[in-house]
Amino acid sequence: MATHTLDITKEHCPMTFVRTKLKLSQIADGDILEVLLTEGEPLNNVPRTAIEQGYKVLSVTHVEGNVHKVTIQK
């Protein structure tokens, strides 16, 4: 089980979701993906849509400033 990271703090809609979705499709079942994202649309919707698509959101933690880390298991 590998851990992958993805930084979408510099991205804007819709690429925040696009990069997350594409990364999730590339990693193996059971792998962990840590997504660094900013408050607002990405923080509100990336964890929600991950759950909707059947992934497990393990944690959402504050990193610094407006940056948060969402840990998703495929």
Add this chain to the structure above:
Amino acid sequence: MADKKKLSLIAFSGEFDKLTAVFTLATGAAAVGYEVNIFFTFWGLNAIKQKRGRAFIGGNFITKMFGFGMGGLRKAPTSRFNFCGIGPRIFRRLMRKNNVATLEELVEAATALGVNLYACEMAMHILGLKQSDFIHEVKDTLGVATFLEISEGGQTMFI
């Protein structure tokens, strides 16, 4: 699969900004789990041509001239501030500068996410275009009846 959310877009316009709206909605929806269909018709067909610049594509003299005049994705004009073709360059630069995905990146993301691309048979006939003139990701050539069948049960937008 029956309850999967679905978005179907009719891409009628060939302008850079309107195509950006088409592909932003398409990639965003596909990324959050929607089934997405885009039905390209009339000027929208320019977005899916294999040749992204200007090329004499068409069945006869008139349609070849049209094909050259319209060009492909790279030649799409903006609906405002086009300034004889300088507008799209300015917008592309602004998008890159602000880290917003460019139209080409959005098209690439749409195909990577498995967005279904369809071409309108009637408009292709008028403009003298064949499915082989389009990028190979274009799944099929359709008419209204099939598009209605595909889009049934989801949201449909005309851009």
